[in-house]
Amino acid sequence: MISLDEVESYAAEHFPAAPEKLVNDFGIEVRTSDTPGCDGWCLHYDDRTIIRLNGELTKAQRRFTLAHELGHLILGIPSMFGESFEDMLSSDSDEERRVNDVASCLLLPxxxxxxxxxxxxxxxxxxxxxxxxxxxxxxxxxxxxxxxxxxxxxxxxxxxxxxxxxxxxxxxxxxxxxxxxxxxxxxxxxxxxxxxxxxxxxxxxxxxxxxxxxxxxxxxxxxxxxxxxxxxNQLSVNELRAAFEREYLSSDDAFRNRLSGIIGAFKSKCVGLSQEEAVELFWEKNEARLRSTCINTDEGRDYIEIRIGQLL
Ligand SMILES: [Zn+2]
CATH class of the missing domain: 3.30.450 (Beta-Lactamase)
Structure with missing residues (x-):
């Protein structure tokens, strides 16, 4: 198993699938069961490690629970039988909090x-x-x-x-x-x-x-x-984006859809580029068709920068 020091870099390298990759790399068996009130636990048995997850959890809850059980394994803190998803997320016990820190780090470096x-x-x-x-x-x-x-x-x-x-x-x-x-x-x-x-x-x-x-x-x-x-007091990018959309795009569905098509199609073209490079490339490709629109203004160009930043 990886050490505590390696969690952050392992998670960043394999984001967003670090828990699944860890299961694979270390040959951990993941099984589904449906014990009421117990959403996840892990056990060792001979030289096998088995994690059991409740089959009734949602996909996102299942991933958190998997990461939580991996946290138990990484820290060497025995997993408790009978823990529910909510117990795991909100526990006051010091050990469970440490386990959750590892789980969060695996999922969200x-x-x-x-x-x-x-x-x-x-x-x-x-x-x-x-x-x-x-x-x-x-x-x-x-x-x-x-x-x-x-x-x-x-x-x-x-x-x-x-x-x-x-x-x-x-x-x-x-x-x-x-x-x-x-x-x-x-x-x-x-x-x-x-x-x-x-x-x-x-x-x-x-x-x-x-x-x-x-x-x-x-x-x-x-x-x-x-x-x-x-x-x-400053506005976040999400608020700036919403403000521009409310002001300039809310009354013109056809243009809004066309613009979202243009931005959506650009996503595959900016892989590996910095934000600055991506914005430059965007205007190179789209200047002509956006020339006489609200996008070709200072506010519109700021809006494109936000949208491209969110694509990267
Ligand atoms: Zn636990």
Whole structure:
């Protein structure tokens, strides 16, 4: 098995499939079972290592649980029988937290997190993109960002998971919020979604709250961050993108679809390019057909830069 020091680089090299690759490289057997209340555990037996996952988990939950069990193996901490997915994600025990740190690192290495959450503030759109690229739940992506406050330049952060009208659990290393504040911030964030809600925390700090809705499960995730004022008050790329789309593209479906076709078709052409090179190539190829549109303005060109940055 790889050592703890190797986890980050292994995960970056094999992103987004590091857990699956690890299973393959070390000949670990993964089996499905359906023991109620137990979503994953691992056991050794002769010289075999077997991980059992509950067949009823969603795909994203299954991947998190697999990474969690691999975390047990990497740290040499025995896995407990009877752990549910939610126990794993929200456990207070020190050992389980260390296991989760390894699991998050396997699924969401820092280098990849930075690509979506490197620009502050981190808003719902960034967490969604990160979750999609890493093939994890939005909740797992939010928890990972919450655990990387220092690395990403956040002063503090907290994640609250809601089930309908109730708070299921709250996660933060150091930011404590009352339930009342959590409900208030969720409401404020819902009012301005997909943008983030901002409020002064004190003279130098801003609170930024974003909400991720999962209507299928009737659940939502609130991501709250505390930032230095100059970062908290600037608009994120996702908000700038949404603002341009609202202002210039919302009333012209035909042009919006044509543009999204042009940008979509460009994706395969910018593999391996830097953002600057990709933007230059984009204009080389598309200048003629976009010349007399809203895209050929300062704001439009900024918009293209954002869209291309999100393709890379
Ligand atoms: Zn565990």
């Amino acid at each position: 820092l280098a990849e997190v930075r690509k979506d959450a490197g620009q502050l503030p981190v808003v719902a759109g960034a967490l969604k993109r990160l979750a999609k690229r890493a093939r994890v739940s939005e909740l797992a992506a939010a928890v990972r960002v919450c655990n990387l406050t220092e690395e990403l330049g956040l002063l503090n952060a907290s994640v609250v998971a809601f089930s309908g009208a109730d708070i299921r659990w709250q996660w933060s290393r150091t930011l404590r919020m009352s339930e009342e504040t959590a409900f208030e911030l969720r409401q404020e964030a819902q009012n301005v979604s997909p943008n983030a809600f901002r409020a002064d925390h004190n003279e130098n700090q801003t609170v930024v709250a974003s909400v991720l809705e999962n209507p299928f499960f009737g659940s939502s995730t609130l991501f709250v961050q505390l930032l230095p004022k100059e970062h908290g």
